Amino acid sequence: MTTSPVTSARPAAPSRFTTRARPPAPARSTPPTRPVMLTAEQLAAFGAELDAIRQRIIDDLGEKDAAYIRRVVRAQRAFEAAGRALFYLPPAWPLAVASLSVSKILDNMEIGHNVLHGQYDWMGDPDLNSRGYEWDTVCPSGQWKYSHNYIHHTYTNIVGRDRDLGYGLLRMGEEQRWEPRCLGNPLYAFLLMLLFEWGVLLHDLEVDRIVTGERTWADTRPLHRGMLRKVRNQTLKDYVLFPLLTGPRLLPTLAGDALANLVRNVWAFTIIFCGHFPTGVATFCEEETRDESRAHWYYRQLLGSANITGGRLFHVMTGNLSHQIEHHLFPDVPARRYPEIAAEVREICRRYGLPYNTGRLSRQFFSVEKKIFRFALPPAEKTTGPTRTAAAHRMADRVRGIRRQREKFVGTATVSRRVV
Amino acid sequence: MTLVQALLRSPVVAALTSPHGVDRYLELVNPMWAVNEIRARVVRVEPETHAGAPVATLTLQPTGSWPGHLAGQYVQLGVEIDGVRHIRCFSVSSPASGRGGRITITVRANPDGVVSSYLVGRARPGLVVHLSRAAGAFTVPEPPPRQLLFISGGSGITPVMSMVRTLLRRGYGGTITFLHYSRSPAHQIFAGELAALPPNVHVHLVHPRQGGRRLTPAELSRLMPGYRDVDTWACGPAGLIERIQDAYAGSDRLRVEYFRPPAVRGPAGGEVIFTRAGATVATVPNSGATLLEQAEAAGLAPTFGCRMGICLSCTSHKTEGVVRNVRTGEESRQPDEDIRICVSAPVGTCAVEIPVPSR
Ligand SMILES: Cc1cc2nc3c(=O)[nH]c(=O)nc-3n(C[C@H](O)[C@H](O)[C@H](O)COP(=O)(O)OP(=O)(O)OC[C@H]3O[C@@H](n4cnc5c(N)ncnc54)[C@H](O)[C@@H]3O)c2cc1C
Numbered sequence: 001m002t003t004s005p006v007t008s009a010r011p012a013a014p015s016r017f018t019t020r021a022r023p024p025a026p027a028r029s030t031p032p033t034r035p036v037m038l039t040a041e042q043l044a045a046f047g048a049e050l051d052a053i054r055q056r057i058i059d060d061l062g063e064k065d066a067a068y069i070r071r072v073v074r075a076q077r078a079f080e081a082a083g084r085a086l087f088y089l090p091p092a093w094p095l096a097v098a099s100l101s102v103s104k105i106l107d108n109m110e111i112g113h114n115v116l117h118g119q120y121d122w123m124g125d126p127d128l129n130s131r132g133y134e135w136d137t138v139c140p141s142g143q144w145k146y147s148h149n150y151i152h153h154t155y156t157n158i159v160g161r162d163r164d165l166g167y168g169l170l171r172m173g174e175e176q177r178w179e180p181r182c183l184g185n186p187l188y189a190f191l192l193m194l195l196f197e198w199g200v201l202l203h204d205l206e207v208d209r210i211v212t213g214e215r216t217w218a219d220t221r222p223l224h225r226g227m228l229r230k231v232r233n234q235t236l237k238d239y240v241l242f243p244l245l246t247g248p249r250l251l252p253t254l255a256g257d258a259l260a261n262l263v264r265n266v267w268a269f270t271i272i273f274c275g276h277f278p279t280g281v282a283t284f285c286e287e288e289t290r291d292e293s294r295a296h297w298y299y300r301q302l303l304g305s306a307n308i309t310g311g312r313l314f315h316v317m318t319g320n321l322s323h324q325i326e327h328h329l330f331p332d333v334p335a336r337r338y339p340e341i342a343a344e345v346r347e348i349c350r351r352y353g354l355p356y357n358t359g360r361l362s363r364q365f366f367s368v369e370k371k372i373f374r375f376a377l378p379p380a381e382k383t384t385g386p387t388r389t390a391a392a393h394r395m396a397d398r399v400r401g402i403r404r405q406r407e408k409f410v411g412t413a414t415v416s417r418r419v420v
Numbered sequence: 421m422t423l424v425q426a427l428l429r430s431p432v433v434a435a436l437t438s439p440h441g442v443d444r445y446l447e448l449v450n451p452m453w454a455v456n457e458i459r460a461r462v463v464r465v466e467p468e469t470h471a472g473a474p475v476a477t478l479t480l481q482p483t484g485s486w487p488g489h490l491a492g493q494y495v496q497l498g499v500e501i502d503g504v505r506h507i508r509c510f511s512v513s514s515p516a517s518g519r520g521g522r523i524t525i526t527v528r529a530n531p532d533g534v535v536s537s538y539l540v541g542r543a544r545p546g547l548v549v550h551l552s553r554a555a556g557a558f559t560v561p562e563p564p565p566r567q568l569l570f571i572s573g574g575s576g577i578t579p580v581m582s583m584v585r586t587l588l589r590r591g592y593g594g595t596i597t598f599l600h601y602s603r604s605p606a607h608q609i610f611a612g613e614l615a616a617l618p619p620n621v622h623v624h625l626v627h628p629r630q631g632g633r634r635l636t637p638a639e640l641s642r643l644m645p646g647y648r649d650v651d652t653w654a655c656g657p658a659g660l661i662e663r664i665q666d667a668y669a670g671s672d673r674l675r676v677e678y679f680r681p682p683a684v685r686g687p688a689g690g691e692v693i694f695t696r697a698g699a700t701v702a703t704v705p706n707s708g709a710t711l712l713e714q715a716e717a718a719g720l721a722p723t724f725g726c727r728m729g730i731c732l733s734c735t736s737h738k739t740e741g742v743v744r745n746v747r748t749g750e751e752s753r754q755p756d757e758d759i760r761i762c763v764s765a766p767v768g769t770c771a772v773e774i775p776v777p778s779r
Pocket residue numbers: 494508509510511512525526527528529530532533534535536537575578579678679680681716726727728
């Protein structure tokens with residue numbers, strides 16, 4: 001048995017409802033090697049408890065939640081306006097950049113990400129609706145919604161299905177075959193951090209699969225128009241119009257806008273990587289998730305994410321994605337509710353003997369960095385991991401099927417946007 | 421003001437405020453500042469009647485972006501109740517308005533109704549609501565004919581009142597016959613104003629439940645000889661409209677307005693599968709009714725607004741199957757598409773992802 005910190009959950013014989021995983025450390029202790037066993041009944045009961053939490057919150061949504069998201073929107077617009085205005089005041093340049101950075105972070109995370117998950121659709125406000133919201137970043141929201149809400153949240157951490165596992169660029173686990181280009185892992189991760197919004201934009205093109213010949217450039221054509229339009233709008237305002245409007249201070253404004261985008265990129269990358277790749281987060285193979293029950297889906301979401309501890313303001317600035325576990329369990333529940341649910345979820349996990357991965361930002365970040373470096377190198381020993389088995393090939397075939405489906409979806413949802 | 425408006429509407433401002441748009445910033449300074457959207461502040465709420473379900477008239481001061489309305493048109497009004505925006509249609513009851521002009525709506529509080537009971541019972545001056553542009557072809561042509569017949573029932577008097585008020589304000593010299601049905605004199609909306617109309621408006625207030633004569637072709641002929649050749653506007657409950665339509669069968673002079681569109685069906689057969697967040701919440705045999713009605717019958721409460729295909733509140737994602745638009749008869753068989761469930765009836769088996777209800 002390897003002592004790999006990567007937990008890989010595999011189906012256990014004889015019952016297909018019995019789920020087995022080598023769990024990560026519940027707190028700070030070393031990972032136990034004892035597998036987590038839930039009987040079919042336990043798994044169902046675990047799912048029912050989570051369903052009950054979800055229902056309770058959904059029934060309680062109302063005025064307070066609406067007022068909260070509107071307050072955040074007001075704050076974001078105020079930071080944005082202040083940031084733009086302070087560029088006229090040369091000594092306030094650092095303040096302007098900080099203000100604009102905060103605006104972009106709030107816009108993308110607590111507002112954009114969460115609104116696009118449909119967390120506020122119940123408000124019936126077209127400006128806070130997943131159907132129409134557009135965010136202050138280069139990736140068109142419609143395209144992101146597909147790859148994120150559908151592929152990533154449905155097939156979370158299923159190797160070969162969830163394209164957020166390494167983003168088709170990084171090697172983040174031993175299930176991914178090592179190739180010499182993986183030596184660049186730390187460099188790729190660093191570049192992805194600096195250019196995160198562009199990485200998110202290009203994610204949908206699946207350039208890695210174009211390189212390997214699994215996809216052609218022509219396949220990406222339905223995406224081009226939306227991408228170009230959004231890139232044009234974003235660059236026009238940040239790198240042309242606002243700098244021009246400050247006249248002689250054109251260059252400092254240009255640099256300030258670029259820096260604000262950079263700050264947002266680094267922050268978003270950090271939070272997202274710390275929510276998905278710290279040591280102990282599990283990956284899954286496709287067989288064990290075939291015909292998955294809702295309870296098992298919860299189980300996979302729980303094992304596939306990690307939380308970051310921090311204060312109230314920190315949570316808001318992460319879009320409450322510091323509660324990645326609760327977000328993955330309840331992606332369409334308003335994120336401001338995650339902190340109040342967290343204690344309960346943790347208590348449920350304790351009762352069922354399931355891991356609940358949480359830690360300080362520094363700890364989770366260090367853990368992610370370690371992984372990025374470790375998987376740059378080839379496996380030291382022969383692993384028993386499901387590298388390229390017949391199952392993996394079968395899986396690749398199915399993934400192709402999904403992608404075909406997806407191209408259709410993108411076609412109707414973002415290109416023609418027709419309501420019948 | 422117009423210079424500011426033109427500036428705020430310019431492509432440069434649109435580019436600077438991208439992707440949110442200029443209104444998203446203006447509204448935070450003052451909810452009554454808008455260049456593309458339309459909002460209105462409630463300035464007065466006046467009770468009209470108390471008998472049965474109470475009726476009130478709300479005076480609205482729209483933003484400068486309100487383009488005005490023609491007498492007889494309606495607006496979609498959006499109001500936030502407990503954090504949820506609900507949209508309903510209301511006919512404008514005040515005379516035709518111009519850009520930014522004040523309007524009134526007159527609302528009967530439906531006892532189980534979310535929006536109407538809020539507007540009548542809880543709305544206070546200062547409340548800001550959302551408006552659409554005015555719409556609808558239930559209007560009087562230009563120039564107006566010399567003979568007009570208006571027939572209304574209950575709260576259906578509102579668009580008719582707007583037309584009468586507009587005609588009189590412009591000094592209309594022709595003859596108006598105005599036939600209105602209500603439960604009792606105590607239920608009569610605009611009673612004072614109706615009593616004071618000039619002599620070229622012949623008002624007949626009828627209370628069939630208190631012995632008044634029901635609407636029949638003979639009764640119509642008595643009040644308005646040759647009525648089938650007179651330009652007629654009718655608005656009221658479905659039963660009344662049906663009787664009027666029968667009386668006008670074969671005549672092209674009748675225009676009607678519905679507050680509740682009549683039920684229309686598609687063919688029954690097959691199954692309807694409703695999902696929410698990817699999970700199946702109900703599977704029912706397809707009765708042929710609209711998907712909204714079938715969802716409601718199954719105990720689900722999808723979000724709706726106008727229930728007639730205009731507000732898009734009920735937009736849902738169809739994942740499978742064929743649907744027929746009950747108003748146009750057009751069928752749509754794309755596998756993944758957004759549909760308005762209030763006007764879509766399934767043809768055979770169909771699967772629809774419905775949005776979370778607004779409670
Ligand atoms: C063009 C137009 C103009 C209108 N003008 C006016 C006006 O001037 N004054 C006025 O008072 N009203 C007017 N209405 C009606 C108005 O839009 C609302 O329908 C009405 O006020 C009731 O809304 P509510 O939110 O109070 O009730 P809701 O909460 O919408 O409904 C109450 C109950 O009735 C049910 N219900 C509603 N509609 C239907 C239906 N078609 N079939 C089955 N069940 C249904 C609901 O499910 C609910 O259980 C107009 C409607 C239209 C379409």
